[in-house]
Amino acid sequence: METIFITPKIISQKCRYALRAIFELASRHTTEAVKISEIASSQAISPRFLENILVELKQAGFVMSKRGNDGGYILNQPAEKLTVGQVIAFMQGAVKYNAVPAYDIDSARNGDYAFSRLWQRLNDSISSIYSNTTFADLVKEETIAAKDYVPNYVI
Amino acid sequence: METIFITPKIISQKCRYALRAIFELASRHTTEAVKISEIASSQAISPRFLENILVELKQAGFVMSKRGNDGGYILNQPAEKLTVGQVIAFMQGAVKYNAVPAYDIDSARNGDYAFSRLWQRLNDSISSIYSNTTFADLVKEETIAAKDYVPNYVI
């Protein structure tokens, strides 16, 4: 089967940063607030850009924030319940996404029905993956991989 | 399951026009060349824009062309063999698509592995749909739908 590499295009950089930021919080398993600068350096994101993103994520209810000296961000939902789909839907939706136009028999052109179905199948398939992947899943997958890949250090 | 409508964003307008143009040729089941203007009006595409698209599709080998008075375009491959994936891969690839970056243990950040896997699953899922849908499938689906939806004409 031919592989068509399109995924990075589906998800904007901003959205991927959002996913990474939440992943970072989830992977720390901590109740302490994590600073923007920490997340930014750990995930290689422009701190100033990440700032804006985290504000949005807070407004969406994905994270909580704390200001002041020991301020930072904390997950506002259990990583086991939070799916990548929720975050993607919010981030991409926030910038106005085009919906698949509904099939309208009256103004239909040759092919409208068949293509509408095709796009629908695609959406369903993508949504299925998105909504079945939690951040806990990702953290677990990453942890297992890290364990497998430990190099042979000479101490 | 939450549905995230993203499909139109994955596929550029140009690419969708390309799919529509090929669909139009496939659905005519004819050996005669079809003019750009016919395809354009039938599929509601700017004729001038479609011109460029068809030249690309010709260079890719999907269609043949004939110039002059009875000129136009003809499918160059059987609709049963030609998949939407082939066309999409060419059209999107032609404008330089980003590949999913390979996972590199040396420069890896926390999450690289898990996200790389996620995007890969997504790509596989999408590719599977694309490469299992031929234009013959689409034409057939459209034909069946049209039959079902025939209104009660009074002649």
Place this chain on the structure above:
DNA sequence: AAGTATTCCTATAGGCTTAGTAGGATATTA
């Protein structure tokens, strides 16, 4: 051979989206 119809090729421009930056306000803690 001339005329007409059509595809072919290259360039370009306007509009929209995105990524990233900046300044200053607000809140928290000590």
Place this chain on the structure above:
DNA sequence: TAATATCCTACTAAGCCTATAGGAATACTT
């Protein structure tokens, strides 16, 4: 009140996408 860090709004530069345009090449017709 001083220090630290989040919060909010606005802005800009760059890139991409859609669509258009002019003219060249080719094929058919008469």
